[in-house]
Amino acid sequence: MRDKVLRWCRENAMLSPGQTVVCAVSGGADSVAMLHILCSLREALGVTVSAAHFNHRLRGAESDRDEAFVRKLCDDWGVPLAAASGDAAARARETGESIEEAARNLRYAFFASLGQAVATAHTADDNLETMLLNFLRGTGLTGLGGIPPKRDFLVRPILCCTRQEVLAYLDAHRLPHVEDSTNAADDCVRNRLRHNVLPLLKAENPALAETALRTAQLLRQDDAFLDCLAEAALQTASAGTMAWRCDALRAEPDAVRTRAVRAMLQTIYIPKLSHAHIEAVDRLLFTDDPSARVSLPSSWEARREYGRLCLARTADAATFVPVPLIPGKTIRIPELGLKIRCEFTKNFAKNRPGTFTFACRCDMIGATNGLVVRPRRSGDALRLPGGTKTLKKWFIDRKVPAAQRGLVPVFADDSGVLAVYGLGQNLDCRAAEGEPAILFYIEKECK
Amino acid sequence: MRDKVLRWCRENAMLSPGQTVVCAVSGGADSVAMLHILCSLREALGVTVSAAHFNHRLRGAESDRDEAFVRKLCDDWGVPLAAASGDAAARARETGESIEEAARNLRYAFFASLGQAVATAHTADDNLETMLLNFLRGTGLTGLGGIPPKRDFLVRPILCCTRQEVLAYLDAHRLPHVEDSTNAADDCVRNRLRHNVLPLLKAENPALAETALRTAQLLRQDDAFLDCLAEAALQTASAGTMAWRCDALRAEPDAVRTRAVRAMLQTIYIPKLSHAHIEAVDRLLFTDDPSARVSLPSSWEARREYGRLCLARTADAATFVPVPLIPGKTIRIPELGLKIRCEFTKNFAKNRPGTFTFACRCDMIGATNGLVVRPRRSGDALRLPGGTKTLKKWFIDRKVPAAQRGLVPVFADDSGVLAVYGLGQNLDCRAAEGEPAILFYIEKECK
Numbered sequence: 001m002r003d004k005v006l007r008w009c010r011e012n013a014m015l016s017p018g019q020t021v022v023c024a025v026s027g028g029a030d031s032v033a034m035l036h037i038l039c040s041l042r043e044a045l046g047v048t049v050s051a052a053h054f055n056h057r058l059r060g061a062e063s064d065r066d067e068a069f070v071r072k073l074c075d076d077w078g079v080p081l082a083a084a085s086g087d088a089a090a091r092a093r094e095t096g097e098s099i100e101e102a103a104r105n106l107r108y109a110f111f112a113s114l115g116q117a118v119a120t121a122h123t124a125d126d127n128l129e130t131m132l133l134n135f136l137r138g139t140g141l142t143g144l145g146g147i148p149p150k151r152d153f154l155v156r157p158i159l160c161c162t163r164q165e166v167l168a169y170l171d172a173h174r175l176p177h178v179e180d181s182t183n184a185a186d187d188c189v190r191n192r193l194r195h196n197v198l199p200l201l202k203a204e205n206p207a208l209a210e211t212a213l214r215t216a217q218l219l220r221q222d223d224a225f226l227d228c229l230a231e232a233a234l235q236t237a238s239a240g241t242m243a244w245r246c247d248a249l250r251a252e253p254d255a256v257r258t259r260a261v262r263a264m265l266q267t268i269y270i271p272k273l274s275h276a277h278i279e280a281v282d283r284l285l286f287t288d289d290p291s292a293r294v295s296l297p298s299s300w301e302a303r304r305e306y307g308r309l310c311l312a313r314t315a316d317a318a319t320f321v322p323v324p325l326i327p328g329k330t331i332r333i334p335e336l337g338l339k340i341r342c343e344f345t346k347n348f349a350k351n352r353p354g355t356f357t358f359a360c361r362c363d364m365i366g367a368t369n370g371l372v373v374r375p376r377r378s379g380d381a382l383r384l385p386g387g388t389k390t391l392k393k394w395f396i397d398r399k400v401p402a403a404q405r406g407l408v409p410v411f412a413d414d415s416g417v418l419a420v421y422g423l424g425q426n427l428d429c430r431a432a433e434g435e436p437a438i439l440f441y442i443e444k445e446c447k
Numbered sequence: 448m449r450d451k452v453l454r455w456c457r458e459n460a461m462l463s464p465g466q467t468v469v470c471a472v473s474g475g476a477d478s479v480a481m482l483h484i485l486c487s488l489r490e491a492l493g494v495t496v497s498a499a500h501f502n503h504r505l506r507g508a509e510s511d512r513d514e515a516f517v518r519k520l521c522d523d524w525g526v527p528l529a530a531a532s533g534d535a536a537a538r539a540r541e542t543g544e545s546i547e548e549a550a551r552n553l554r555y556a557f558f559a560s561l562g563q564a565v566a567t568a569h570t571a572d573d574n575l576e577t578m579l580l581n582f583l584r585g586t587g588l589t590g591l592g593g594i595p596p597k598r599d600f601l602v603r604p605i606l607c608c609t610r611q612e613v614l615a616y617l618d619a620h621r622l623p624h625v626e627d628s629t630n631a632a633d634d635c636v637r638n639r640l641r642h643n644v645l646p647l648l649k650a651e652n653p654a655l656a657e658t659a660l661r662t663a664q665l666l667r668q669d670d671a672f673l674d675c676l677a678e679a680a681l682q683t684a685s686a687g688t689m690a691w692r693c694d695a696l697r698a699e700p701d702a703v704r705t706r707a708v709r710a711m712l713q714t715i716y717i718p719k720l721s722h723a724h725i726e727a728v729d730r731l732l733f734t735d736d737p738s739a740r741v742s743l744p745s746s747w748e749a750r751r752e753y754g755r756l757c758l759a760r761t762a763d764a765a766t767f768v769p770v771p772l773i774p775g776k777t778i779r780i781p782e783l784g785l786k787i788r789c790e791f792t793k794n795f796a797k798n799r800p801g802t803f804t805f806a807c808r809c810d811m812i813g814a815t816n817g818l819v820v821r822p823r824r825s826g827d828a829l830r831l832p833g834g835t836k837t838l839k840k841w842f843i844d845r846k847v848p849a850a851q852r853g854l855v856p857v858f859a860d861d862s863g864v865l866a867v868y869g870l871g872q873n874l875d876c877r878a879a880e881g882e883p884a885i886l887f888y889i890e891k892e893c894k
Contacts, residue, residue: 135582136651138658140665144591189651197647204583204636211585214722218587218705222673225702255672258665275661 001161001169005037006044008160012149015117017046021155022082022118024111025051025073027066027178030121032073033166034158036175038119039077052114054107055085058099062181069178084110084436094415100188105414112153112327113344113436122147122156124209125163128198129190131212136189138275141223146216152326162209230259241334242268242321243310246285258282268300268311268321284309299377313375319406322374327438332445333373336407338421339443340373348437358411358425359437360418370414371438375406382417382426394423411440448608448616452484453491455607459596462564464493468602469529469565471558472498472520474513474625477568479520480613481605483622485566486524499561501554502532505546509628516625531557541862547635552861559600559774560791560883569594569603571656572610575645576637578659583636585722588670593663599773609656677706688782689715689768690757693732705729715747715758715768731756760822766853769821774885779892780820783854785868786890787820795884805858805872806884807865817861818885822853829864829873841870858887 008014015021023038025031038049053070055063067083074081092102111118127146134143149156158166170177186192202208233256237248244264249257261282265273280294281302293303301314313319320335330341348359380391389397395405400422409421419425421442431437455461462468470485472478485496500517502510514530521528539549558565574593581590596603605613617624633639649655680703684695691711696704708729712720727741728749740750748761760766767782777788795806827838836844842852847869856868866872868889878884 131582135578135662136648136655136658138652138662140662141588141669144662144666192647192651197644200639200644200647201583204639205585208583211583215582215585215587215591219591221705222588222669222702225700226669226673228700253672253675255669258668 001033001165002037002040004160004165005157006041008149009041009045009155009157012155014150014155014157015045015047019046020048020050020116022111022114022116023049023051023079024107024118024120025053025070025081026121026180027053027069027073028121028180028183029170029177030123030126030158030163030166032175032177033161033169034119034121035073035077035079036173037169038157039079050080050082050116052082052084052111052118054110055083056088056103056106057085058088058103059181066178066180069176073176082114086110091415097414110436113346113438115344115346116153117155118153119155119157122159123161123163123166124159124213125194125198127159127216128209128212129193131216132193132197133190141219141226144216145220145223146212148220160213226255226259227263229256230263233257233260234263239308242312243305243308246304246307246309249285249309257285261285264311265296265302268296273297281309313406319375320409322372325371325373325411325440327371331373333409336409337445338409339445340409341441342371343439343441344436345439346436348431348433348435348439357421357440357442358419359431359439360425360429361431361435361437370412372413373409373411376408376410376420380410380412380417382420382423383428384424385427388428391417391420391423394420398423409442448480448612449484449487451607451612452604453488455596456488456492456602456604459602461597461602461604462492462494466493467495467497467563469558469561469563470496470498470526471554471565471567472500472517472528473568473627474500474516474520475568475627475630476617476624477570477573477605477610477613479622479624480608480616481566481568482520482524482526483620484616485604486526497527497529497563499529499531499558499565501557502530503535503550503553504532505535505550506628513625513627516623520623529561533557538862544861557883560793560885562791562793563600564602565600566602566604569606570608570610570613571606571660572641572645574606574663575656575659576640578663579640579644580637588666588673591663592667592670593659595667607660673702673706674710676703677710680704680707681710686755689759690752690755693751693754693756696732696756704732708732711758712743712749715743720744728756760853766822767856769819772818772820772858772887774818778820780856783856784892785856786892787856788888789818790886790888791883792886793883795878795880795882795886804868804887804889805866806878806886807872807876808878808882808884817859819860820856820858823855823857823867827857827859827864829867829870830875831871832874835875838864838867838870841867845870856889 021038023031023035025035035049035051042049051070051074053067055067057063067085071081071083086106088099088103088106091097091106092099097105131144131146134146137143147156147159149159183191186195198208205211233249233252234244237244237260239245249260252260258278262273262278265277265281277294277296284292284294284302284304287304290304290306293301295301295314299314300311302309302311320333323331323333325331325340325342327342327344330339332339376391381388382391382394384394391410400408408423411418411420417426418429419440468485470478470482472482482496482498489496498517498521500514502514504510514532518528518530533553535546535550535553538544538553539546544552578591578593581593584590594603594606596606630638633642645655652658680696680699681691684691684707686692696707699707705725709720709725712724712728724741724743731739731741731749731751734751737751737753740748742748742761746761747758749756749758767780770778770780772778772787772789774789774791777786779786823838828835829838829841831841838857842855847855855870858865858867864873865876866887
């Protein structure tokens, strides 16, 4: 298994010499095996290995037992450990996410805050489950690609190994691990698939996890290539801000054109984009009506303006296009002449130099989940000195003209407003000194 | 359901006005519902409807009961019926196919012989099962595309409907049907999936059949487009007969290049082409060894000749590239200067005009399964006046020089030799007057 993982890491250019890789260790079989293998591969890969553990406080004493187990393991093996905790149940109550989503978002925000490559212990069996889950949801080629070997700051060194290989490895090396009692329950779809469906499918093909891994690789290859073509098609067809030439898009093959439409709609950051929306906008390319329109969620619409397809807000007020924020990257909002960068810090120092405007507590926000700069939405609210009010009320208090309100950048994540440019930071998520935080820098650009 | 089928037929340009559509009717729920719906759509679609039934003689009295049921149904509804039968078990014994394969090949050969569009009663549930079966086998994008709405002479008018809709339709119109007792058995993978796995998956997503149908459509669209690009890449890279420029292929994106390699290997008609073969030939494009080779099944090999990738027989003897035959299409063998056409006839007349050389009994051969013109293979045998002998012995008898033998076209299907150009037709499969037959026309081309 060690050699297999080494080959897999090299084939997928997962880690480069000199790098530090942080192993996300829950204490379960998969993550213990991964930590052990990566430690034994330190020299071969030329990397430094550390570990991270996140306590979701969902299973009371069991959660604490797991944390203690991981602390002892890392201590015994001489691996530096970063541990953190967060209340996943509380976050789920606040944001309306499921407990699993909330736990996952807290955990990944913590991982992202470490500012290193983070290795998660997904196996070929996890990939198989993900493919099947996405097949159930009907996600098309993209979802069927399963779990990618690397994405953003995440790498999956043991994705090439089955659960069975992991258990055999632990056994051969007499390694201890803890069991998450919720894995045995049938209360979520993934567990029901794992316990009830997959044994039946594996009875037909005992090597199904390996088969699915290869299938996923092929599908991801096809998917990535088609996405490239769609991106190129959008560039070729571009006809101004949020506008594209219909004839250029119609000339593309179906497979590329429908992907281009999806990519186009993703730029306006519509939550829960459905297949029906993509189809409706695609049909707009072929209509004879030079002013046809399709309503989209979040007060957006797609409309024909003769030979062009345009995306715009339904309200007539001036506004701008939302832009997702990714820690470490700089984005521009050309309509406003702003340049924005956000980044993680492990240890927030109040008097940090630069032009940054605000800093959010990492444990409060879904740092990698829906971080965005966007115009206001109805329902937006935040706490400023003076109390918690809707953004609309704050605008009225501060005498921001109605016609200008659509042009004020709102920094938000899936759980709500983090800050409003010119108004201030939401006090509910302001970072304190010494805490891990996300810093937001805003700069005016010369037009 | 009627309107849904009408829309589906139109969306997929399945039938054109003036056409005759032959419904393949087993007597089961799906095919009875399809026949009833297509009869009711005769005017809306402008088509003539007839029926066909094939008795595989696998279930004794039950098979005969089904045939009688279909005869009475068509009689009652005034639908002309073409019925035929064949011994699937005997064919399976002869050819080494599974019973299901043998039955399917006999049935489709009969359908093909009707020379019309044939409608099969596959439903959205059949598509779901096919997708899942192919996922188990690991077929990549192509297999995950499920059952296409149309292919060759076959159309699937009720592919858009679920099994549940079919049963509700039968119930609402008080239509009778027969049950195939083998459907209840768990002796084949498809039945086990249907009975054990799919109910669990549908508990998670009750609309899974519809979801899978949409997923399949999207995947087929992507697949068809990528295949086009691969075909174009091969043409661009072409460097002589069965040779391609490596630099041109290396310049293609992974997704297109690996498909081009697959398409290249499919032209030499290697049975059971595996993923490992495709990968090995793909690696050949990147090797530094100007004479590297990869052995392929059936005495073929892929080899580098400096900057070219070539496919050739491992034997040094002159030979030609096998070409699959599709009834109704004309193919060329440029190496031999031959033009070959084959077509079905319902009623073979001995003195048919033209230059045709031989005619095969339809019920003897898997007409749509592996029909090919190829060089001889070891083991080839046929009956000619004088007895049944291996082709090698016939060549020796007729004094064909060894160096020429690889250039003699052998007409064959999966079950064996149908005829050898210049030697004669295999007497075991010669068509008699008045029988359905496949006619083979061979013409010399001026070089």
